[in-house]
Amino acid sequence: MGESEKSTSEPLLYVDGEYLPISKARVSPLDQGFLLGDGIFDVVSAWKGKIFKLEEHLDRFFDSIRAARLETRLSKNDWIEVILETVRRNKLPDASIRFILTRGVPDGVVADPRKITPTEIVWVAPYVFLADEQKRIEGIRLMISATRGFTPDTLDPRFKCLDRLNSQLIRLEALEAGYDDALWLDSHGYVSEAAASNIFLVKKGALYTPQTGILMGITRGTVMECASRAGVECIESPLTSFDLYSADEVFTCSTAGGVLPVKEIAGRKIPQPVPGPITSKVDKLYWEMRDAGEYCTII
Template sequence: MTPTCENPYAAGAAYLDGRYMPVGEARIPVTDWGYRRSDVTYDVVGVWDGAFFRLDDHLRRFRRSMEALHMRPAESDAEIRAVLERIVALSGLRRAYVAMDCLRGAPPPGALRHPAFGRAYLSCYAVPWVSVASEEMATRGMHLMIPKVRRIPPESFDPRVKNFHWGDLTEGMFEARDAGADFAILLDGEGHVTEGAGFNVFSVTGGVVATPARGALEGVTRLSVMELCAELGLPLEVRDIPAEEFRAADEIFACTTAGGIMPAARIDGRIMGNDRPGPISTRLRDRFWQKRAEGWHATPVDYAAHAAVAEGGAG
């Protein structure tokens, strides 16, 4: 969808440092530390069929991340919630990828060059739905690999705080591309599985579902998988998963806000099952979307309340 005279927000809407605008107009200063030092935390919530999924969980995690990085923007949680609803409503999107970022600005002239003097502010936007895996990958199952690059250790930076420190994940993505795989799953320094670029992972061995205990983001969709395992009576273990166990698993699947549950079919060239998504992964994926359609953890967007487009794009 492209902007029109009727709705300049049709391609997406943004909120930047207190102002609303079409997403294409959102800019941050190149001198801000959010840009120069990746001094940013963020979260992403999905809108599907006109409703947020687990909005409160995302807002709580966003606030925890901001507190961990000593960031205190002017907006309260309730105000951030209202901002997110408004940018979705302004866009009119029924299925949207909705990001909330908190950036640190540069210290003002004369202040000490220390992050304590950099003002924290919000940048939020809603754009058409984005999925990590393509339709082809979703049908055939993702092809994964374990790269040489290792995940940044938790002792250096807590992976439970969402961040833009993607140097290791980006290198893994290039290694996967060179190997003819779709995505890379990084190991920690001890050779245990952590996560991929923007998604958590699970393995299934002998009917038991397992997910890494450390070294990865505590994903909101990961939490949903845990709830589904309990509902479906599937044994679940949260523990260290050695690389060789992961490579030998009966099934592997990933999960993320931008795509839900995404089964894999291959790992390091090894074909799992019949080279298609496995039965437990498929059962979890199907139940996930069935419950989403039933309104599970849904917060409907009040489009009517924001029907009037802000004149000139200003809030």
């Protein structure tokens, strides 16, 4: 897709078999996704006309669907086709692509969740970075929220589900307190993840990241691969806020912009220049991987 083909018209969504302009697309107010947060979604990004790790995102989507006992009428290949077609119709070479499956519309107030037809949606928007350019260079200020994340014995954080109230609460808490983002701890005080990204720290030349109680971020996996290519050891381990306070480098990562350096955590400044050398190296390798078209699906 070339520059000249970029979209200027109204965005199109895929909803239950139809491609519709956003002003005409409708989901019922009785949809369980809306009423209960009863649904699964995933977000993948396109950059310079190439979608990164689409199959991995779909694997995660299908794992969550199965775990949530949802049904989709579309096979994995059908989802790929529909996603590609929606991106093509929107003519966005750099895009944030959200695909959503909800339980659907019940036939009564107390409906049997096994007997509802699901709602399937693909929404393509211009690519967004989680932080503006200055913060991507200088680093963000991260707080540690008083809100604890879900644990695997409640709502396993590996569900990429529509119920995101906890993420919104910690984001609001962070913004109200003048921070850029917040992370939460699990119920035992171990570091989990930020509102919409995973977290890494660097200590004495090695990378550390939590292993459990988190969404298995696709970018997290990519960061680990970049670290391995750079010869940097990466250790999945329980971490506490003390580990973050005393780290040499800290960064978050997500589909919305890859690696994002952190310059301050809960009032403790990172003592060395931000971004640090390992953060910069991993970030560079991440974008090189994408530019080279590795793990990419051409739109």
